[in-house]
Amino acid sequence: MNLVIKGGRVLDPAGGVDSVLDIFVRDDKIAALGNVPANPDMTIDATGLIVVPGLVDMHVHLREPGNEEEETIASGAESAAAGGITSCACMPNTEPAIDNEAAAEFVILQSNRAARSNVYPIGAVTAGRKGEELAEIGGMVRGGAVAFSDDGSPVSNAEILRRAMLYTKMFDRPVISHCENRELAGSGVMNSGMVSMTLGLAGMSNASEEIMVARDIALAEITGALLHIAHVSAAGSVELVRRAKEKGLRVTCEATPHHFTLTDECVRLFDSNYKVNPPLRTAEDIQAIKAGLADGTIDAVASDHAPHTEEEKDVEFSFAPFGIIGMETLLPLVVSELVKPGIITLQKAIELVSTNPAKILRLERGTLTPGAVADIAIIDTETEWEIDVGSFRSKSRNCPFHGRKVFGRALKTIVSGRIIHEHSPGHGAGGRD
Amino acid sequence: MAHQVIVDSKELSKLVEKLASDISHEGKSLQDIAVVGIHKRGVPLAQRLADIIKARWGADIEQGSLDITLYRDDLSSAPAQPEVHATKIDFDLSGKRVVLVDDVLYTGRTARAAISEILDFGRPRRIEFAVLVDRGHQELPIRADYVGKILETTSSQMVEVKITETDGEDMVLLISKGE
Amino acid sequence: MEWKRRHLLGLEDLSAGEITAVLDMAVSFKEVSTRSIKKVPPLRGKVVANLFFEPSTRTRISFELAASRLSADVVNFEKSTSSAVKGETLKDTARNIERMGVDIVVVRHTAPGAPHRLAEVLNISVLNAGDGAHEHPTQALLDLFTIREHKGELKGLTVAIVGDIGHSRVARSSIWGLKALGANVILVGPPTLVPAGFRKLGVEVSHNLDEVISRCDVINMLRIQFERQQSGLFPSLREYSRLFGLNRERMQRAREDVLIMHPGPINRGVEIAPQVADGPHSVILEQVENGLAVRMAAMYLVTRGR
Numbered sequence: 001m002n003l004v005i006k007g008g009r010v011l012d013p014a015g016g017v018d019s020v021l022d023i024f025v026r027d028d029k030i031a032a033l034g035n036v037p038a039n040p041d042m043t044i045d046a047t048g049l050i051v052v053p054g055l056v057d058m059h060v061h062l063r064e065p066g067n068e069e070e071e072t073i074a075s076g077a078e079s080a081a082a083g084g085i086t087s088c089a090c091m092p093n094t095e096p097a098i099d100n101e102a103a104a105e106f107v108i109l110q111s112n113r114a115a116r117s118n119v120y121p122i123g124a125v126t127a128g129r130k131g132e133e134l135a136e137i138g139g140m141v142r143g144g145a146v147a148f149s150d151d152g153s154p155v156s157n158a159e160i161l162r163r164a165m166l167y168t169k170m171f172d173r174p175v176i177s178h179c180e181n182r183e184l185a186g187s188g189v190m191n192s193g194m195v196s197m198t199l200g201l202a203g204m205s206n207a208s209e210e211i212m213v214a215r216d217i218a219l220a221e222i223t224g225a226l227l228h229i230a231h232v233s234a235a236g237s238v239e240l241v242r243r244a245k246e247k248g249l250r251v252t253c254e255a256t257p258h259h260f261t262l263t264d265e266c267v268r269l270f271d272s273n274y275k276v277n278p279p280l281r282t283a284e285d286i287q288a289i290k291a292g293l294a295d296g297t298i299d300a301v302a303s304d305h306a307p308h309t310e311e312e313k314d315v316e317f318s319f320a321p322f323g324i325i326g327m328e329t330l331l332p333l334v335v336s337e338l339v340k341p342g343i344i345t346l347q348k349a350i351e352l353v354s355t356n357p358a359k360i361l362r363l364e365r366g367t368l369t370p371g372a373v374a375d376i377a378i379i380d381t382e383t384e385w386e387i388d389v390g391s392f393r394s395k396s397r398n399c400p401f402h403g404r405k406v407f408g409r410a411l412k413t414i415v416s417g418r419i420i421h422e423h424s425p426g427h428g429a430g431g432r433d
Numbered sequence: 434m435a436h437q438v439i440v441d442s443k444e445l446s447k448l449v450e451k452l453a454s455d456i457s458h459e460g461k462s463l464q465d466i467a468v469v470g471i472h473k474r475g476v477p478l479a480q481r482l483a484d485i486i487k488a489r490w491g492a493d494i495e496q497g498s499l500d501i502t503l504y505r506d507d508l509s510s511a512p513a514q515p516e517v518h519a520t521k522i523d524f525d526l527s528g529k530r531v532v533l534v535d536d537v538l539y540t541g542r543t544a545r546a547a548i549s550e551i552l553d554f555g556r557p558r559r560i561e562f563a564v565l566v567d568r569g570h571q572e573l574p575i576r577a578d579y580v581g582k583i584l585e586t587t588s589s590q591m592v593e594v595k596i597t598e599t600d601g602e603d604m605v606l607l608i609s610k611g612e
Numbered sequence: 613m614e615w616k617r618r619h620l621l622g623l624e625d626l627s628a629g630e631i632t633a634v635l636d637m638a639v640s641f642k643e644v645s646t647r648s649i650k651k652v653p654p655l656r657g658k659v660v661a662n663l664f665f666e667p668s669t670r671t672r673i674s675f676e677l678a679a680s681r682l683s684a685d686v687v688n689f690e691k692s693t694s695s696a697v698k699g700e701t702l703k704d705t706a707r708n709i710e711r712m713g714v715d716i717v718v719v720r721h722t723a724p725g726a727p728h729r730l731a732e733v734l735n736i737s738v739l740n741a742g743d744g745a746h747e748h749p750t751q752a753l754l755d756l757f758t759i760r761e762h763k764g765e766l767k768g769l770t771v772a773i774v775g776d777i778g779h780s781r782v783a784r785s786s787i788w789g790l791k792a793l794g795a796n797v798i799l800v801g802p803p804t805l806v807p808a809g810f811r812k813l814g815v816e817v818s819h820n821l822d823e824v825i826s827r828c829d830v831i832n833m834l835r836i837q838f839e840r841q842q843s844g845l846f847p848s849l850r851e852y853s854r855l856f857g858l859n860r861e862r863m864q865r866a867r868e869d870v871l872i873m874h875p876g877p878i879n880r881g882v883e884i885a886p887q888v889a890d891g892p893h894s895v896i897l898e899q900v901e902n903g904l905a906v907r908m909a910a911m912y913l914v915t916r917g918r
Contacts, residue, residue, distance in 0.1 A: 193809075194809060194812060197778075197807060197809050197810065198624070198784070198813075199724050199725070199746055200724045200744055200745030200746035200747075200779075200784055201724050201744070201745070201746075270724070270728050311701075314701070314703065315701060315702070316721070316723035316725060317723065317724065318722070318723035318724065318744065319723060
């Protein structure tokens, strides 16, 4: 099948491309840039739009197996597609946890069945995510796992994490760390600060994250492992990663859109759509995260998509589960909060949401170089639109951004050369010839 | 709006004197009597009655005051908060002849509320009602036992009583809308 | 100052005028309790529901009495909030209650913000009887009322609140109320119970009761419990009592006209010595009496509010 994407601004940081070009996709691969056949089977008119490598969301939670009413791998893959995300990596805190080869393979199988965006499993670091013994990391690599993490939970025992980091090194896969000191965080439900003090809610301090970031970086140093810090939320954490990189350590990290958009002041509404772990922090922390995104300290933006049903979330703030969905708001928030105000360029944004996460997960994605798999997103950064949670493809609705006016939308999402998502009404969508 | 002075300062004083006389039955019925003013202008009126009775017949009679806001049957049109310190009945009502005092008797609802409130304080022997002006149009079977002046009014007219203690001057105005 | 609110959820957002409106109203209602028939009719035919998710006999009875003195009918619901006990949700319970024809719901809950959520979904009035560590507006109001009765006005007074401020809804509501009316607030307790961050609210923080006691016009002692929230935040009740307990020795350093308050129930011998609790400076029992008047005022005003 010959597909031509015509007249869009092709922005591929990995391939060093940023110009208005036509793209030739043959079957499932990118065949050529600029040099396109005269009579393709399909043409997509991308005039005025940006054509980028499909987004790679390296931190999502899909609830299969165990909590399929919140999200399944299939519905997650649909949600990803709607967000311009062609590959996502799902965390293993399912029930049961993804801690063996068969469980990892199951994710790949379900992803293939869904035939939407690719879902790759992140395997557990410890058996059952209990933090006590190493899980069968080698088996999971065979099963398709791209990284390892006990996310949802920290690996509280430093020695266990040290061993895991050492062991995982031989597979050249990163260990993704959820940095939270459980004793300090205690029964906290939000950031520890003026707001929690005023509201009488238990708080989780910046220190409860920073202490573990420092610990994990030290462990990465002695093991030489690949460490990726998940969902950085505290200013101090950003600084610790900055210094680790200056030392030349193989430490990467990510931040979520809600952590550079919302502060703990939102919690005054007692709406559990603002309850997330790590919690929304202060304006100072947001500043530090933005600075970290701009100067390269933070390598990726990931959604930490965490679906919950309405019944679960529609309870008192103190009792609600933590989590916000985010695959369908990732791109718009990156564009609206970072690119439009000039904090980063659009090129940098694509590095954060596609090039770098693909690299960190060692996926052969995140690029539009000829020969690469044709995972492409065609995005509109100029038309303002309003987020409507009701129209999300995710099964869940726990999102604090309903009604928010944003820029940045994936109009078409292409996986392996096939259009798996189209946003209508057509904006430069050419239809079939 | 036309304002007509129906009762001037001098006549008002005369009316109050007459009320004092009627209430006390020319000074012959002063035992177990208590005057209770209905907030707000009934209170200084009750005070004046007590003063006159003391001056003319040397008797110290019990005095009290009532804020009837909590007892109104039309709470939605009542002011948001009743006056503070307005209700004061610091004597025993049992066996007393309680004379409620107000400036104007109109629909009778205020008096009805005052009666309910007094009964929550105790069981007087008798309750009577003294008003400076009765302007008719009662909506309840309420009547005043002692009336200073009867005024024929239409429901589009307003009767405004001014008392020096609250308004700086003594007079009764009849206000007609229109014209 | 007119009261226009349909709910009483906390004191943080109330103006000095609104707070004063409640206190002034309470004066009238205190008078009602001196009559032979301690009842007035403004809430006749109305139903007040006590929805208590946290056990509390005293506060519930106080609200019940307040409602019946206003001639309202009272119904009581007591439920458990253990999150492990998955029963009817708070919203569903409240909606059912509203459908039954209740006019005011008085809510006490372990989770901050529970009454606020209810106020968003219900059309009836919501009174907060305590939501976790967040607010307990009627308690703070009755404390303000008690102080005002004795001292005339709150402006310029120095009021100390002693105890586990961090977990105390009484402390929080009191801070808002006292500051709104112009009082100076000193929070006293060990650093583990009194976070320094409170200074940013414009109050003083002290870890030494002996140092500040002679400056205080009012001392409000909070109950110290050695229960789950507080365990481990100080070594023992004995140590707490020695350092922060209001005993007779400390009282000698207090002002002649100091008022001693306590929201109750008292832990005799822990935060307050029996002789002090029963002594001439104590207004603890008056607080209980005033609680009734203040709660009557709150109920009356929210039914009038738009």
